[in-house]
Amino acid sequence: MARPNMKPIVLLFLKLLLIGLSAPQLIAGDETQKFVYSGFASANLTLDGTASVTPSGLLELTNGTVMSMGHAFHPAPLRLRDSPNGSIQSFSASFVFGIISIYDVSSHGLTMLVAPSKDLSKAMPVQYLGLFNGLNNGNTTNHIFAVELDTWQNAEFGDIDYNHVGVDINGLSSEKSHTAGFFHDQNGTFENLTLGSQEAMQVWVDYDREKTQIDVTMAPLNMTTKPKRPIVSARYNLSAVLKDVAYIGFSSSTGTIKTQHYVLGWSFAMNGPAPVINLSMLPKLPRDHPKGRRSWVLDIVLPVGTAVVLLSLGAIAFLLVRRHFRYAEVRDNWEVEFGPHRFSYKDLYHATGGFEDKNLLGVGGFGRVYKGVLQKSRLKIAVKRVSHDSKQGMKEFIAEIVSIGRLQNRNLVPLLGYCRRKGELLLVYEYMPNGSLDKYLHGKEDNTILSWAQRFQVIKGIASGLLYLHEEWEKVVVHRDIKASNVLLDNEMNGRLGDFGLARLYDHGIDPDYTCGWHHRLPSSRAGTQRKCHSSY
Template sequence: MAPLTFLILFFTVPPYFFADSKFLYNGFHEGKGLNLDGAAIVKPSGALCLTSNSQNVVGHAFYPDPVMLFDPRSPSNTSSFSTTFVFAIDPSIPGHGGHGLAFTLAPSTRFDEAESGHYLGLFNPLNDGNPSNHIFAVEFDTVKGHGGVTNSRGNHIGININGISSVKSQLAASSYYVDDTVWKEIQIDSGDPIVAWIDYDGRSKNLSVTIGLLELKPEKPLILCHIDLTSVMKNQMFVGFAASTGIETSAHYILGWSFAVDATARQLKYSQLPNRPNEQNISSSSNNNSQLKSVLAVSSIIVLMAIVILTFLFIRMKKAESLEDWEKDCPHRFNFKDIYTATNGFNDSAQIGIGGFGSVYKGKLSSTGAEIAVKRVKRDSSQGMKEFAAEIESLGRLRHKNLVNLQGWCKKQNDLLIVYDYIPNGSLHSLLHTSKQSVILKWEQRFNILKGIAAGLLYLHEDWEQVVIHRDVKPSNVLIDADMNARLSDFGLSRQYDHNEMSHTTRVVGTIGYIPPELFRTGKASKSADVFAYGVLLLEVACGRKPLGSNQFILMDWVMEWYETGDILHVADPKLDSIYKVEEMEMVLQLGLLCTHWKQEARPSMRQVMRFLNREDPLPASDAWTNSQSIFESSSRLTMTDRSSSMSVGPISSASINEGR
């Protein structure tokens, strides 16, 4: 550049062009010189409130200094700019708020003639669409119906040039995961913090708008379009926000903001951002403050004490409001990034199990080095959220050496994750039915495992503060730790009720082969249903055979037939090579038949089962239970097949049995 040209530019370009063209607000404490207009205020928390829940108001907040959006060396090109901000829209009535907010570039911070409602405090019916406005806006609109007779709920992002009609718009949505191509709608007036990223390339004339939740920016933008802003922008423009309400009202907040010209906007520190105030609580606080002023004349000491008490209650209430019921029982919520990293992005190589609920992954926390098991509940499961909440609610407070320990959980949109201690020896099912000879369970190990399962069920049925019915006791839900002790797991189908109440479950759930006959008639699970499933498990562990097999094989019938011949030891698992204590084997097999009695009142309680296993009580005489008949013999409508089949039990489909609640 020639020296004379440089001097001309130096003295003709306004001094703000050479000033810092980047700024960052992690909260707006004391306003930091923002140019506020209309209803806009900065809350004590540092949240920028553009409008309150008042009707027909507008609010503006702009950075006080203009920014240069034309490069003097290339006046035909608009400068690139980048911004990211966190906003929250809190409607006065859920689903019926209005009207939205807009990120705005304008030649002035004054909008004296602008109207509220659909015009967002930027335009009016006379200048709407006028090229002389020189206004660029990205609107976050919560009400549809501009130009129509009636309004309706809106939830879209639009690109506006000089008017309220969008040249490009999309339903508010986000692709939440880096490798996920599925878009999911985000309700921008949910009251939750939402992050927006807006980037404009002055050379390519490409504009991108992305929205998502905190921490993880979606890989794909919501809007990507070609827009030439050369005729819209002036040499100097002010950057900020506008919002408005109408008959429908919302409180519109900006919690943090970063902006840059010809550079990428700096990352916000989400942990430093203020919380969105609760407008209802603020209103209550205002009333309380007016009362405190009148009390102040009587006693300043009482006022100070009242302030301390109210502040304490307010903090407690805010904390309680942010928690769901089941979260209160298990407050340890993991960060999604930590779980994602621990499992190597849920890589297939880390997968250690799969079932109707989803998949289980082995992971290692980088912060502690502890090994964990992560259950990732299926996102497309109709019962996914119910089972997720049920398992956390059940395991969150349960503590017993024969139950799997719940470490915590993570819920990020459709990703439902439950984190347990990692149990190294896998499931009892895999150890019983594996073809590897090196992992054959010895009888002493099997007997110890059976006693451990019984101890866990006794704790659930009688020793905890409530009754917990597991409803899916089977070998694949029993994990074996490093000391070969049993840990009962998978409480996604469990139910809780008080000790002095009756179970009210009315749907058949569980796994075919472990479901008692009365459940098909009444649908009401009880402690005796768990006892029945435990009885099937006793026979399976002793015999090494699954409850159902080919050629209509039924384990309970087979064991009963050999018992009636007087040679019950014939059914013992041949892989044991007859190395077992005869009295223990006979007792386990007979106890299995007793627990699977077709009359539920004839089955023992888990406390009685423990006394039998510990040889504290003898088994009842055989004539008390040898007349039992199999569930399968008593139900001619049952077709035998495995869990993954499409069979039905009477009018109940296997899908409802495996997945119903």
């Protein structure tokens, strides 16, 4: 009689055992740890910052907000070692991404990372890509491995260009990096890919525990197979970096340029190739750029005869020669290292309407300031023309202009770059549409009076900017000339500190009395008498 009564209990036990065995084993010690997301519409990810999943299933890491960051992690941890004292196991990952910017350039990039925790709240945006900050960048205690897709060249990290892929260990100075692109399997030639092209691309990351080798490969989405040759190959033993249990995910950040970073699909596997992402199921990237339209001039010119074409070519040649002399610049070989911080005089000339008086914002002791709009990006700028008649100290001066250009804080007037032409130096800033604070305080701006709430907002903003200059940046910057005329107001009436002409720069922990700063190096006719460098408007 006991045998029939035991049968239902045995069957119930077997059912519970089968249910337990069929559940996902994401931290098991076997070799089957893997997952695949072909879109994220129903994904249970851990998100923070600006990261979110759109209704169409896109993982949006940054949403276009300037100087922001976002993180997304697979929720379950991964056990990376098969024994307590064992080495990190081999793993492979693949993901499809896209970067969209409202301008021709984007900032700053995204990473796929493996970290001991999902908490990156102490990280900073802009050049730190939402991974590190100015204090912990490069520390071995971070225990972070990342592959960066970087669309901004930062000299402080030794970036090779503004469009590269890098392997990062505990910091943003890449162990190895390469310009974004892929090698053709047939002939081995390299083809460049632009990360911010608004097109989807696929990346593969592979770690081999036996060879202690990291390989990164990428390709456009229309390629049917993974290229055989990776663009980055780095020998590094991740057993000395990663913890036994870690989390895998993405980080991203923006600077002053509105940029959106997306992930469309993602897969991962331990001790085997990453599962294939179903490309047909991926959501589409948003399209926000207008389609080109044929010019009616082209339709008329095409039927014109050979004689007219020859005359046109002659006229064009004449104009090009004339334009060459009009836009001639001063360039030295050493300026190559400053890369994208240099603007062409032609672009600045057209942006300001030929430096017409109607675009004149003001006149100071060190030059005139003009407003303008860059033709390609439609970015509003302010251009200061500073006269100089000496080559002495020019290299050092421009090097420090580029250094100050790396300051990234919403309460500082951004210095975007420079240009040199004949006897003048042109400094390029972000345009502040509401002018300087003194015009409002002293009733010079159409009798507009600031409310106490607006005044308090300006005070808080400038205080935040000073905190960044004194304590949060990699160097200590002492402004030394804070006054209403040096506080500019953006389109939302937020205060931004400008005019670093009397500022001093020195290392943290150094007595400023023994630091000369950069202000004595201005190569202008007035530098010898006033020893001042005017680097903001």
